Amino acid sequence: MTVSELPLDRLSIHQATLMQCDFRESIECFARHGVHQTAIWRDKLEQIGLDEAVQVLQGNDMKVNALCPGGLVTAVDDKSFNAALDMNRRWIDQSAALGADSLVIITGGLPDGETNLTVAHDRALEGLSRLIDPARAAGIRLALEPLHPMVCGGRSVISTVADALDMLDDLGADDVFGLAIDSYAVWWDLTLPYQLARAGSRLLHFHTSDWLRDTKDVRFDRGMPGDGVTDNRQIRGWMEQAGFAGPVEIEIFSERDWWQRPPDEVVETILERREAWL
Amino acid sequence: MTVSELPLDRLSIHQATLMQCDFRESIECFARHGVHQTAIWRDKLEQIGLDEAVQVLQGNDMKVNALCPGGLVTAVDDKSFNAALDMNRRWIDQSAALGADSLVIITGGLPDGETNLTVAHDRALEGLSRLIDPARAAGIRLALEPLHPMVCGGRSVISTVADALDMLDDLGADDVFGLAIDSYAVWWDLTLPYQLARAGSRLLHFHTSDWLRDTKDVRFDRGMPGDGVTDNRQIRGWMEQAGFAGPVEIEIFSERDWWQRPPDEVVETILERREAWL
Numbered sequence: 390m391t392v393s394e395l396p397l398d399r400l401s402i403h404q405a406t407l408m409q410c411d412f413r414e415s416i417e418c419f420a421r422h423g424v425h426q427t428a429i430w431r432d433k434l435e436q437i438g439l440d441e442a443v444q445v446l447q448g449n450d451m452k453v454n455a456l457c458p459g460g461l462v463t464a465v466d467d468k469s470f471n472a473a474l475d476m477n478r479r480w481i482d483q484s485a486a487l488g489a490d491s492l493v494i495i496t497g498g499l500p501d502g503e504t505n506l507t508v509a510h511d512r513a514l515e516g517l518s519r520l521i522d523p524a525r526a527a528g529i530r531l532a533l534e535p536l537h538p539m540v541c542g543g544r545s546v547i548s549t550v551a552d553a554l555d556m557l558d559d560l561g562a563d564d565v566f567g568l569a570i571d572s573y574a575v576w577w578d579l580t581l582p583y584q585l586a587r588a589g590s591r592l593l594h595f596h597t598s599d600w601l602r603d604t605k606d607v608r609f610d611r612g613m614p615g616d617g618v619t620d621n622r623q624i625r626g627w628m629e630q631a632g633f634a635g636p637v638e639i640e641i642f643s644e645r646d647w648w649q650r651p652p653d654e655v656v657e658t659i660l661e662r663r664e665a666w667l
Numbered sequence: 668m669t670v671s672e673l674p675l676d677r678l679s680i681h682q683a684t685l686m687q688c689d690f691r692e693s694i695e696c697f698a699r700h701g702v703h704q705t706a707i708w709r710d711k712l713e714q715i716g717l718d719e720a721v722q723v724l725q726g727n728d729m730k731v732n733a734l735c736p737g738g739l740v741t742a743v744d745d746k747s748f749n750a751a752l753d754m755n756r757r758w759i760d761q762s763a764a765l766g767a768d769s770l771v772i773i774t775g776g777l778p779d780g781e782t783n784l785t786v787a788h789d790r791a792l793e794g795l796s797r798l799i800d801p802a803r804a805a806g807i808r809l810a811l812e813p814l815h816p817m818v819c820g821g822r823s824v825i826s827t828v829a830d831a832l833d834m835l836d837d838l839g840a841d842d843v844f845g846l847a848i849d850s851y852a853v854w855w856d857l858t859l860p861y862q863l864a865r866a867g868s869r870l871l872h873f874h875t876s877d878w879l880r881d882t883k884d885v886r887f888d889r890g891m892p893g894d895g896v897t898d899n900r901q902i903r904g905w906m907e908q909a910g911f912a913g914p915v916e917i918e919i920f921s922e923r924d925w926w927q928r929p930p931d932e933v934v935e936t937i938l939e940r941r942e943a944w945l
Contacts, residue, residue, distance in 0.1 A: 499880075504898040506857060539817040541855035542880050542896045552857050577819035579784060579830050602777075602820050604885060618820045620782040 401426035462516025463497035550584035567593035670904035679704035740794025741775035812847035828862035845871035887922035
């Protein structure tokens with residue numbers, strides 16, 4: 390399978406890739422290098438506030454693919470569960486105000502003291518089903534993202550594309566729910582080509598970074614595409630064969646390396662890597 | 668599902684759990700606490716040599732469940748690949764000399780420079796198929812162990828029970844090949860009960876430790892059963908429903924914690940945890 394080079398207008402860079410920047414600095418940096426798509430990191434949005442965020446985005450001609458992350462609805466006690474639902478309704482409204490296509494959803498992990506995955510899974514299913522109406526009303530897609538099994542305990546009880554698809558089947562609202570695929574989370578799955586083909590029109594987002602062979606952290610040691618073992622271009626090919634035509638969204642959580650560098654260097658490196666690795 | 672308490676005669680402790688000990692110290696420590704089953708860690712065997720190892724085992728009435736780890740046959744260049752096969756033939760013979768039931772097999776990860784999982788998978792399949800005859804001749808089972816997806820790059824391209832079963836189907840030698848299940852590697856899999864039921868009589872070994880919620884390393888920060896989020900007793904129940912009646916083998920890689928403690932304390936803690944957590 391030959392996959393063509395990614396055009397610049399299909400490149401998006403997530404704000405989380407420039408965690409060293411505040412909201413405005415990251416957006417201005419992307420725009421300065423001709424990148425006009427991003428995803429918004431909730432913490433950065435909180436810091437600047439919605440009104441100013443919208444101004445910065447419009448002033449830099451910046452398209453928002455998604456707000457990240459929503460969901461986190463596995464709490465067993467009703468008070469925490471309902472509070473999480475309230476937060477999600479707020480994030481849905483924020484997503485709409487930002488002009489985003491989607492709110493990216495991670496289910497949340499095992500609640501404290503819980504060791505039964507099925508309990509957490511069923512709670513997440515219940516929580517997400519309650520977000521269908523508000524998302525539909527706001528015109529926002531909810532993009533369920535399976536995370537790597539190494540963060541199952543703390544972040545997501547959905548660890549594979551297969552399990553995410555099963556959850557979407559259970560939710561039964563394909564006009565609202567779809568998938569966000571992160572190559573870092575799923576590259577190890579031998580059945581990935583089949584699962585992506587099965588996903589088809591449910592594929593809403595494609596996040597990429599790289600798995601470093603000597604990775605030192607379960608969350609914040611992601612690599613720059615080309616530095617690790619993930620064949621991102623092959624995975625993009627599988628996505629496109631399944632019908633996906635959206636942007637490649639670079640999302641690099643890198644506490645030790647890329648978050649320590651000057652932001653212009655990070656973006657320039659991504660642009661260089663586009664030719665061979667995206 | 669109610670799962671009964673694990674009797675002491677079904678408790679095994681791997682030598683790797685006492686990495687702070689040499690071969691003799693670990694075996695004597697297990698025996699001192701009434702534990703008479705273990706698995707042998709290859710490096711420790713190399714240090715003491717086969718003849719003395721056998722003497723130590725016999726002198727302490729120690730049953731060997733398995734030698735760990737074998738396999739590692741994903742090298743693409745023929746020289747390295749053939750060298751790996753030679754080593755495995757040697758480990759099979761050592762397993763027989765130790766009176767072990769099995770050699771535990773991990774496939775190996777992606778060879779340097781390789782990003783195509785299928786290439787590594789197919790190489791592993793080829794390599795393992797060449798071990799069928801020597802293992803059969805030696806009366807040693809080969810127990811394929813899926814490892815956690817976070818070590819896919821470096822250690823194992825087989826990350827799920829489902830993929831391991833598919834590989835066993837491809838190998839087509841059920842008198843030789845079976846499965847080693849490590850709860851640490853597979854607890855996150857929502858389809859695990861189904862996969863274990865599917866595995867049935869292929870279940871040869873059950874390794875346990877615990878997944879710590881704040882795990883700090885991708886290989887050497889495993890927890891003591893009861894300290895994390897893994898419901899080992901439930902997983903044992905699924906194993907037993909599928910027909911498994913073998914020992915529970917404690918395998919804790921813990922560079923920061925349990926490998927730093929006095930070995931007697933480690934074994935005493937395991938014995939205490941048996942009541943509620945194994």
